[in-house]
Amino acid sequence: MQPPAARPRTRAALAAVTVGTALLASACGAPAPQAEPTADTVRLTVWTDEDRLATFRALAAEHTASTGVEVDVEGHPNDELRQAYLTAMTSGRAPDVLVGPHDWLGELVAQGGVAPVDLPDPDAFAPAAVQAVTYDGEVHGVPLSTENVALVRNDALTTLTPVTFDEAVEEGRRLVAAGMADRPLLLQQTEAASDPYHLYPLQTSFDAPVFRTDETGSYTPELALGGEGGRAFAAYLGTLGERGVLDPAVDADVARETFEAGRAPFVVTGPWNVPAFLEAGLDVTVLPVPPAGPEPARPFVGVQAAFVSATTFREPEAVAFAQALAAQDVQARIAQDTGRAPALLAAVEGFDEDPVLQGFAAAGAEGAPMPAIPQMSAVWSFWGAVEHQLVARAGDPAALWDGMVAGIEASLADG
Numbered sequence: 001m002q003p004p005a006a007r008p009r010t011r012a013a014l015a016a017v018t019v020g021t022a023l024l025a026s027a028c029g030a031p032a033p034q035a036e037p038t039a040d041t042v043r044l045t046v047w048t049d050e051d052r053l054a055t056f057r058a059l060a061a062e063h064t065a066s067t068g069v070e071v072d073v074e075g076h077p078n079d080e081l082r083q084a085y086l087t088a089m090t091s092g093r094a095p096d097v098l099v100g101p102h103d104w105l106g107e108l109v110a111q112g113g114v115a116p117v118d119l120p121d122p123d124a125f126a127p128a129a130v131q132a133v134t135y136d137g138e139v140h141g142v143p144l145s146t147e148n149v150a151l152v153r154n155d156a157l158t159t160l161t162p163v164t165f166d167e168a169v170e171e172g173r174r175l176v177a178a179g180m181a182d183r184p185l186l187l188q189q190t191e192a193a194s195d196p197y198h199l200y201p202l203q204t205s206f207d208a209p210v211f212r213t214d215e216t217g218s219y220t221p222e223l224a225l226g227g228e229g230g231r232a233f234a235a236y237l238g239t240l241g242e243r244g245v246l247d248p249a250v251d252a253d254v255a256r257e258t259f260e261a262g263r264a265p266f267v268v269t270g271p272w273n274v275p276a277f278l279e280a281g282l283d284v285t286v287l288p289v290p291p292a293g294p295e296p297a298r299p300f301v302g303v304q305a306a307f308v309s310a311t312t313f314r315e316p317e318a319v320a321f322a323q324a325l326a327a328q329d330v331q332a333r334i335a336q337d338t339g340r341a342p343a344l345l346a347a348v349e350g351f352d353e354d355p356v357l358q359g360f361a362a363a364g365a366e367g368a369p370m371p372a373i374p375q376m377s378a379v380w381s382f383w384g385a386v387e388h389q390l391v392a393r394a395g396d397p398a399a400l401w402d403g404m405v406a407g408i409e410a411s412l413a414d415g
Contacts, residue, residue: 108140158265169184171266
């Protein structure tokens with residue numbers, strides 16, 4: 001077979017596939033080297049993480065029954081899936097379709113591992129979902145589901161829908177003073193690196209996104225988190241630390257347990273924690289994170305997507321399978337099994353009796369996709385370390401923030 005860099009990316013062939021609503025078949029076993037398909041054998045291999053394995057095997061059986069195309073669905077541990085795919089790609093043993101998070105996309109494209117794919121109707125998806133799978137101006141995957149943080153409210157403590165982040169904090173402080181809560185608001189930190197992911201909605205409300213975007217909406221390597229907006233956000237973090245709203249001792253476990261115990265009115269968290277809140281008997285409402293600065297708060301949005309291998313010899317069948325995952329009923333089933341909002345807008349509307357899912361979808365509607373460009377890896381360590389210093393009030397906020405920007409820029413220049 002040709003090496004990945006030599007495989008043509010045939011958009012015309014991708015667009016020509018007729019999309020069905022049927023899906024995927026279950027089978028397992030170690031992936032074998034790809035071979036040229038024969039006239040009487042069409043078999044696809046799909047890789048996903050172990051959490052989604054049962055869902056995709058069930059969908060796979062329907063796809064096989066409808067199309068006659070056999071589909072082997074194999075699960076890998078989530079923290080091993082990307083490297084397993086890259087390793088298999090270089091040895092000619094990659095699956096035909098990979099289901100994984102969009103922030104792998106930059107590396108996958110750089111390695112020649114995934115092919116562009118046409119969405120039948122891009123406007124039918126959440127804008128952030130389409131932006132997430134767009135790289136260098138081309139769509140490289142079918143968005144399946146989205147996830148992001150939101151402001152989760154304990155309705156037994158308050159029914160306030162805060163317009164600003166400070167309004168939420170002040171309501172929380174009132175409840176603490178009345179002995180009804182232990183913390184005014186929970187936003188997880190770590191002992192050494194803060195939590196840039198959970199703080200990002202506040203940062204974007206000061207117009208300080210991490211990278212700039214070009215006219216297509218794709219991220220560029222140019223930093224955008226500096227300047228007056230970044231300095232204003234840095235100063236605000238210092239005030240949250242000084243007031244005790246942010247505390248390095250409140251890590252992910254403490255934040256979840258405190259809210260679950262009914263001892264805080266608000267927590268900034270994602271859909272992964274809500275089942276525990278509901279099991280504890282809490283009545284919760286999911287709201288968008290309110291802005292702390294003059295602009296809207298835009299959380300990071302993570303997108304699960306189906307990517308077609310650039311090395312597959314079964315391109316039409318692989319694309320048909322991936323595009324079939326855009327069907328409304330399919331996306332609804334994936335959402336039911338994973339608790340994540342569908343990427344397809346019509347599928348989100350079908351959950352009108354699920355206020356939690358609707359709430360997270362609304363909170364992420366204007367969100368910013370997690371950057372998938374390789375330069376993102378140079379940002380995290382500087383970013384979190386300086387945010388920790390800001391919360392701890394370990395220096396002048398503007399100087400700390402400007403030093404962080406300079407450090408990231410130097411790292412990017414070296415890299």
